[in-house]
Amino acid sequence: xxxxxxxxxxxxxxxxxxxxxxxxxxxxxxxxxxxxxxxxxxxxxxxxxxxxxxxxxxxxxxxxxxxxxxxxxxxxxxxxxxxxxxxxxxxxxxxxxxxxxxxxxxxxxxxxxxxxxxxxxxxxxxxxxxxxxxxxxxxxxxxxxxxxxxxxxxxxxxxxxxxxxxxxxxxxxxxxxxxxxxxxxxxxxxxxxxxxxxxxxxxxxxxxxxxxxxxxxxxxxxxxxxxxxxxxxxxxxxxxxxxxxxxxxxxxxxxxxxxxxxxxxxxxxxxxxxxxxxxxxxxxxxxxxxxxxxxxxxxxxxxxxxxxxxxxxxxxxxxxxxxxxxxxxxxxxxxxxxxxxxxxxxxxxxxxxxxxxxxxxxxxxxxxxxxxxxxxxxxxxxxxxxxxxxxxxxxxxxxxxxxxxxxxxxxxxxxxxxxxxxxxxxxxxxxxxxxxxxxxxxxxxxxxxxxxxxxxxxxxxxxxxxxxxxxxxxxxxxxx
Amino acid sequence: xxxxxxxxxxxxxxxxxxxxxxxxxxxxxxxxxxxxxxxxxxxxxxxxxxxxxxxxxxxxxxxxxxxxxxxxxxxxxxxxxxxxxxxxxxxxxxxxxxxxxxxxxxxxxxxxxxxxxxxxxxxxxxxxxxxxxxxxxxxxxxxxxxxxxxxxxxxxxxxxxxxxxxxxxxxxxxxxxxxxxxxxxxxxxxxxxxxxxxxxxxxxxxxxxxxxxxxxxxxxxxxxxxxxxxxxxxxxxxxxxxxxxxxxxxxxxxxxxxxxxxxxxxxxxxxxxxxxxxxxxxxxxxxxxxxxxxxxxxxxxxxxxxxxxxxxxxxxxxxxxxxxxxxxxxxxxxxxxxxxxxxxxxxxxxxxxxxxxxxxxxxxxxxxxxxxxxxxxxxxxxxxxxxxxxxxxxxxxxxxxxxxxxxxxxxxxxxxxxxxxxxxxxxxxxxxxxxxxxxxxxxxxxxxxxxxxxxxxxxxxxxxxxxxxxxxxxxxxxxx
Numbered sequence: 001x002x003x004x005x006x007x008x009x010x011x012x013x014x015x016x017x018x019x020x021x022x023x024x025x026x027x028x029x030x031x032x033x034x035x036x037x038x039x040x041x042x043x044x045x046x047x048x049x050x051x052x053x054x055x056x057x058x059x060x061x062x063x064x065x066x067x068x069x070x071x072x073x074x075x076x077x078x079x080x081x082x083x084x085x086x087x088x089x090x091x092x093x094x095x096x097x098x099x100x101x102x103x104x105x106x107x108x109x110x111x112x113x114x115x116x117x118x119x120x121x122x123x124x125x126x127x128x129x130x131x132x133x134x135x136x137x138x139x140x141x142x143x144x145x146x147x148x149x150x151x152x153x154x155x156x157x158x159x160x161x162x163x164x165x166x167x168x169x170x171x172x173x174x175x176x177x178x179x180x181x182x183x184x185x186x187x188x189x190x191x192x193x194x195x196x197x198x199x200x201x202x203x204x205x206x207x208x209x210x211x212x213x214x215x216x217x218x219x220x221x222x223x224x225x226x227x228x229x230x231x232x233x234x235x236x237x238x239x240x241x242x243x244x245x246x247x248x249x250x251x252x253x254x255x256x257x258x259x260x261x262x263x264x265x266x267x268x269x270x271x272x273x274x275x276x277x278x279x280x281x282x283x284x285x286x287x288x289x290x291x292x293x294x295x296x297x298x299x300x301x302x303x304x305x306x307x308x309x310x311x312x313x314x315x316x317x318x319x320x321x322x323x324x325x326x327x328x329x330x331x332x333x334x335x336x337x338x339x340x341x342x343x344x345x346x347x348x349x350x351x352x353x354x355x356x357x358x359x360x361x362x363x364x365x366x367x368x369x370x371x372x373x374x375x376x377x378x379x380x381x382x383x384x385x386x387x388x389x390x391x392x393x394x395x396x397x398x399x400x401x402x403x404x405x406x407x408x409x410x411x412x413x414x415x416x417x418x419x420x421x422x423x424x425x426x427x428x429x430x431x432x433x434x435x436x437x438x439x440x441x442x443x444x445x446x447x448x449x450x451x452x453x454x455x456x457x458x459x460x461x462x463x464x465x466x467x468x469x470x471x472x473x474x475x476x477x478x479x480x
Numbered sequence: 481x482x483x484x485x486x487x488x489x490x491x492x493x494x495x496x497x498x499x500x501x502x503x504x505x506x507x508x509x510x511x512x513x514x515x516x517x518x519x520x521x522x523x524x525x526x527x528x529x530x531x532x533x534x535x536x537x538x539x540x541x542x543x544x545x546x547x548x549x550x551x552x553x554x555x556x557x558x559x560x561x562x563x564x565x566x567x568x569x570x571x572x573x574x575x576x577x578x579x580x581x582x583x584x585x586x587x588x589x590x591x592x593x594x595x596x597x598x599x600x601x602x603x604x605x606x607x608x609x610x611x612x613x614x615x616x617x618x619x620x621x622x623x624x625x626x627x628x629x630x631x632x633x634x635x636x637x638x639x640x641x642x643x644x645x646x647x648x649x650x651x652x653x654x655x656x657x658x659x660x661x662x663x664x665x666x667x668x669x670x671x672x673x674x675x676x677x678x679x680x681x682x683x684x685x686x687x688x689x690x691x692x693x694x695x696x697x698x699x700x701x702x703x704x705x706x707x708x709x710x711x712x713x714x715x716x717x718x719x720x721x722x723x724x725x726x727x728x729x730x731x732x733x734x735x736x737x738x739x740x741x742x743x744x745x746x747x748x749x750x751x752x753x754x755x756x757x758x759x760x761x762x763x764x765x766x767x768x769x770x771x772x773x774x775x776x777x778x779x780x781x782x783x784x785x786x787x788x789x790x791x792x793x794x795x796x797x798x799x800x801x802x803x804x805x806x807x808x809x810x811x812x813x814x815x816x817x818x819x820x821x822x823x824x825x826x827x828x829x830x831x832x833x834x835x836x837x838x839x840x841x842x843x844x845x846x847x848x849x850x851x852x853x854x855x856x857x858x859x860x861x862x863x864x865x866x867x868x869x870x871x872x873x874x875x876x877x878x879x880x881x882x883x884x885x886x887x888x889x890x891x892x893x894x895x896x897x898x899x900x901x902x903x904x905x906x907x908x909x910x911x912x913x914x915x916x917x918x919x920x921x922x923x924x925x926x927x928x929x930x931x932x933x934x935x936x937x938x939x940x941x942x943x944x945x946x947x948x949x950x951x952x953x954x955x956x957x958x959x960x
Binding site: 113168190221222248251300357359427461463 | 588590591592593634635637641642645646648649658662663664665666668669670671672673674675676677678679681682684685686690701702725728729730731732733734774775776777779780784836837838839840867870871872907908909910911912913914915916924927928930931932933934935936938939940941942943954955
């Protein structure tokens with residue numbers, strides 16, 4: 001360990017006294033697993049991991065670090081797609097893990113609220129809600145590892161945004177430790193509470209740059225009593241959108257997920273993932289995974305699904321469709337979609353583009369991006385998939401079969417620029433649900449420059465004047 | 481006009497040149513109607529009303545005012561319940577009316593989005609959505625006067641929050657003029673957009689103290705194809721809550737409004753409002769107005785309403801109920817609820833308490849407050865009514881029949897304190913949907929003091945360092 005990666009001795013002593021051996025790790029072997037992001041984009045250095053056991057312990061630790069001028073990097077499940085929880089290479093930044101703040105403090109099925117600490121794993125929160133006969137609807141690939149603090153700090157989205165919104169829309173109140181160690185006790189479980197600035201909404205999506213979310217009051221919903229999942233081959237991107245509109249207009253509240261997949265993406269899943277096969281008689285270029293749910297017993301979802309699909313078949317939009325007949329079949333259909341990232345990984349190098357556009361423009365996004373990307377890198381394979389119902393498509397690009405992965409990945413910025421130019425033209429966003437982290441800070445000036453970035457910087461300076469909270473994330477450095 | 485209420489001549493000249501005679505009113509007769517809030521709580525003074533015709537004109541006017549150090553009070557429909565849009569008595573503050581920014585810039589039924597300028601009246605936005613076959617669901621008493629800028633600046637709630645959320649939850653993006661005249665061009669129509677701090681959520685509910693909302697991208701929903709409205713006599717506050725739970729658990733998406741009324745409140749409506757009568761065979765102490773809606777054709781709402789009401793009748797919770805058979809009947813039932821404020825006004829003086837608690841605690845709020853208030857002022861009449869489904873009850877108190885209104889109103893603070901002590905005990909909010917304005921700033925220190933108020937003040941200083949935006953609203957002055 002170099003001197004660069006040691007804590008100042010007085011701070012080390014104070015933190016040891018405060019946190020004890022369970023709450024402070026300074027051995028390199030303990031720290032090493034947490035120095036890289038899971039995608040392997042970054043490799044940082046850090047002198048210590050702080051693991052406070054309570055909000056008050058965290059607040060005291062923050063005061064000590066702030067007094068010593070030591071930067072802090074909050075970490076939940078470390079599943080960021082954009083390097084949001086990885087310390088930089090300086091070795092000066094301590095990692096602050098919220099893992100020990102893992103209690104569900106309250107769960108009330110009458111109020112339909114859940115109060116969970118930051119370190120509670122998303123899946124654990126889902127299970128706790130289900131046990132009480134309720135639904136905590138946030139659902140995403142990393143749910144077995146990602147934590148409540150992380151999904152709120154990044155305003156995670158996932159599959160069910162079309163019906164239930166992002167993490168933000170499931171949040172009623174927050175407990176937060178500020179960069180100076182002050183504590184906001186805002187765990188209010190109210191649907192209406194207009195009492196000054198909506199601070200809670202500022203911390204959601206701030207990726208830990210304004211303070212630590214330590215606990216959250218969350219909304220639950222009644223559990224679904226009916227569910228129908230269908231896999232559909234559709235004639236085009238436009239046909240997929242038209243099918244979405246048919247279902248939404250017929251019963252807006254029933255559409256829990258509406259996922260688009262290209263034939264290329266399904267092919268990769270079939271090729272690389274055991275047990276996955278094309279679910280319809282024939283391969284198709286464009287597919288949709290539809291998930292309907294209702295809390296109403298005998299809600300008639302099956303009849304709804306059949307009648308809308310028949311209309312769409314008659315209109316030539318849907319070419320073929322299968323409705324799952326059991327939980328096992330439902331899980332199998334979902335698996336085709338869920339395994340898309342893994343299948344792409346196994347096929348070779350790929351570049352991810354987490355972008356969004358107004359829903360009406362999704363077909364144009366897919367078509368124009370696919371043409372532009374294959375022109376940019378001949379032989380490359382666009383694999384667009386994702387949340388058509390909320391406008392968020394993962395406009396990913398798989399390398400050409402014969403190309404050296406490193407050569408392909410060297411073009412990553414060109415690929416992102418190519419997609420983002422189209423996204424901008426369609427009035428979309430270069431960062432739909434993964435956030436900015438470290439990966440995309442250099443795009444903020446261009447996309448959110450002027451008054452907007454100025455206001456963000458002013459807020460950052462106001463709440464974190466020493467710049468100690470997750471430095472280098474979200475906001476770009478001063479323009480050079 | 482005293483010298484106190486004149487603009488500095490150089491500023492006057494510059495504003496006249498910029499805004500023209502339509503855009504700048506300095507005659508006392510033109511200004512006078514806008515110097516008081518509609519409840520008559522405050523009477524301010526002002527040297528001028530600015531009425532810019534475009535966002536760019538507003539931005540330039542703001543730059544001129546900022547350079548001259550002149551405070552600005554944004555005004556929409558001037559329907560604030562808390563004096564939020566009224567200038568103070570100094571005569572230094574100019575009123576900035578957004579009334580001429582009244583265009584609907586875009587409406588897209590496929591994206592289900594609506595882009596409206598700040599001065600668009602809420603009812604106009606609702607009508608525009610309806611004409612396009614969609615629903616803009618925000619609904620409240622002042623909808624014929626209140627504007628989009630106002631309902632967003634105050635995060636208005638109203639009747640449909642239980643299903644569609646507050647104004648905040650219907651907002652996708654904002655255009656904002658900052659206190660220094662900078663413009664945030666954030667009219668994004670995206671469900672997913674994680675690109676730095678959620679500035680838009682900071683302006684919603686800031687009551688014009690951080691800048692001017694000039695336009696908003698809003699969410700629409702598919703129009704309702706079925707609606708059922710029922711008026712129910714229930715056995716108690718608990719029975720009312722139990723009925724809510726029955727409906728919510730059976731079909732959460734269908735409950736568009738669930739309003740509680742006391743027998744006292746309905747009595748007053750019957751006494752004072754022409755054409756209103758008790759809709760059931762007998763008077764009742766506790767009543768519920770239920771509004772179910774669904775976008776699904778043949779959604780079975782009638783059967784749902786009947787079966788749940790029958791269960792609740794069998795359980796002894798519901799004593800009697802009537803389901804409306806026509807639009808006219810639906811409107812008539814809603815009118816009983818909507819005329820509550822007017823009926824209270826005609827009966828005499830009353831004190832409003834716009835409070836919220838977790839939904840499960842609404843019965844306790846009503847019971848405890850009613851007992852405490854009648855003990856505080858013998859003969860006074862509690863008139864609790866409002867949005868039981870979202871926990872927001874207007875815990876209003878009507879004066880004793882024989883008391884001098886002025887004597888009663890002199891007790892207003894005691895009355896509010898009495899209710900708020902109970903609200904605090906129940907983990908609720910002293911300001912559910914009306915906001916803080918000028919009326920409640922002196923409660924902020926007590927309810928949101930410490931780190932929370934400190935963070936609000938830091939944000940205010942960061943975005944409005946000269947303190948020129950709607951001074952004296954939301955945040956209390958420095959502790960004396």
